[in-house]
Amino acid sequence: MSEHALADLAYASLLISFFLTIYAAGAAFFAARRQRADWFASARNAMFVVAGLTTLAVAILEWALITHQFRFEYVALHTNRAQPLFYSVAALWGGQEGSLLFWEWLLALFTAIVLVQNRDKNRELIPYVIAGLAVAQGFFLALMTLATEPAQSGFIVLTPFTRDPMNALVGNPFRLLDFTPRDGQGLNPLLQNPGMFIHPVTQYLGYVGFTIPFAFAMAALFTRRLSDTWIRTTRRWTLVAWLFLSLGLLFGMQWAYMELGWGGYWGWDPVENASLMPWLTGTAYLHSVMIQERRGMLKVWNLVLVMLTFCLAILGTFITRSGVIESVHAFGVSSLGPWFLVFLGVTLLSFVYLLFNRMNELKEENELDSLLSRESSFLLNNLILVGAAFATLWGTIFPMVSEAFTGKKVTVGAPFFNQVNGPIFFALIILIGICPLIGWRRATPENLLRNFLRPFVVSILVAVALFGLGVREWYGLLAFSAASFVLVTIGMEFYRGVLARMQSEQENPVIALVRLVANNRRRYGGYIVHLGVVLAVIGIAGSTFYQVETQVNLKPGETARLKHYALQYDGLQMYPAENHQVIAARLTVFENGVRVGTLAPEKNFYPSPNPDASQWTTEIAVRTTALEDLYVILAGFDSQANTATLKVIINPLVVWLWIGFATLVAGTVIAALPDPREARVTARARVQEVLAQA
């Protein structure tokens, strides 16, 4: 088949999918209102067909990317012949149009999975879930098949299969050029990093994943079935979406740390903030649903939180896509912005309308008993997390808002975010330590005192020990002693549980630990997540407060010194790599006078047929130990004189940030695994529901 035929086929798949989503939304709605099983089946089938058609479109784009079909504009812009296959595959989400398609494809697959999972379940909710997911999919399909530049505002008249109107569609991944370039532009070298392959995928899986619980929340509002059925049904989706948002944060930070080469991993850049905000509200949601499940409280709040998380995920996509806010990670400015704002506005309005309309059915089944209870510590955690999300949102979008209203652009940078979120996150860490020690409903001051004494003493001892070792900054002492407080409380939880099993079941400690976690996956998975957060905080505190750096210009044989490290420069080395030229500074590293290895920070040159598009990238070199990273940047070189300018940074404890996130991921996986006890509870809830209806 020719490129034309394939581009037409792919575009037609998307356009048909768009109409199918509109049909499915209508049919599902009608089916629910009129109790029509045939219309329901038809809506369901339409969504399966959409999943198939979008898969076909993705397959065609991947084929074009992998086989270098440069007639496709998207392929010419994002790949070239020289780049490794790996990055040609990843180019699907390397550009704007492709990532819209990727978003839609993931949502179409998720929708199909939800439909298969619920084929015999939640018969009242599912039609509305289909309608909601169809609308969300319809939005992304419309971006690809109907959105044009503002100059041609309104819907253009589509004459089927003529090129010109199709090429005017800004979101269309299948625009064709009127000639075939010999080679493509290639993926931006900054994106040619393994992190690039994985970070956007995980980020999108997280963003898209939160669409599912939100669709169930809307369905619960529509059907007035506002018990915790929708929450239980989507618990695993929420956990998995949250897991992927966490992975997105992790890989994003690693990409920034390894590829952007400024010595840090987080710069409070708008796109970074955009990925943090839904993570914060999602974290709040994961906690507050437990209160609804146990006590039938916070129903409105939970609906609001899942709506906020979804909207922040869409906002994240919007900020990354639209270029409205300057960012190191953003794509170019595009005209899709207004579409996103309209979609967000419609979502928000319909949610708020339904919520107020259903307020009577959202009465709390219980009241809070005591300020000293697990419930109120969860509430506190929610306020803090949502507060952090709002403070971050405020700083991120304020420049836009102030310009729109006053004409003056006022902005804030990293110092604002650190100053606000520093104390908020500190309070959160303390709360992670306190929360598990407080019982549900009502705790007495005496049992609090008993539970807190040991961790409190340890945290004081840690502060004293650090002071003795020469740590003088109050924020450092505070952060590390808070972290030790939480570590002890988590340790005590495991210790008590293991001890109880050892006594009651006569098990050895290892088996007791494994069975303890396996039999209470949700609870101990949660503690493991907490452990991960605390380890990450230790890494963040160390690298934020105690970073040291120096910069030097060296001739071969000379040595740079920073604290207990000495870097001996052995000259430049130049060699070609797969699609670029490497210039590396060879360094021998000595720690306390002992040779510990070599490092070779690089400058890479990526040539391009278009000389202006040729680009340099800086590849840092790192030596990681449990205590610190030695991070070396080749900032400049003179190949004639064989000299190199190096920036050398010591980043204490960074590895604990990565270990912490890995622990967090492991804990989330444990908490998401099927739990026999939970299955019993769900079954019991379902029986009760059926009995209530009968």
Added chain:
Amino acid sequence: MSSLVTPADQGVAVKTGGKAKFVIGALLILGAIAYVTISSFQTNAIYYLNLQELNAQRGSLINQPVRINAPLDKSSAQFDDKTLTLKFNLKEGNLVLPVVYKGVKPDTFEQGESVVAEGKLGQDGTFYASTILVKCPSKYESEVPK
């Protein structure tokens, strides 16, 4: 451990003190967060200006932190890789602003179309940037080669 709640005791609602104390507590916390947000915003907010605006207010802005955004005059760029000093001019109409930045030259500088710089305007009329962000024609996308 008191964390196991049986369905039986879920239904028992013990009335004590009502909602007031929770509402007050929540308001106090939200108030504290709002206070921290607003006060840090006020201490950290800086003007974001183009060269014309900077020029119009230059008298009051000397040595004040400010963020600027202006087109880059590429021919003016000099990078001393011994001292890691990057000097370049920003140019908007007939206004020219020399900028000095100490640090590693961004990889995308050569393709830069405009620069967002944060720093202070010195008495000498030079802008001393503490951070720079290079804006490319299209960040991670470029024109089709012809």
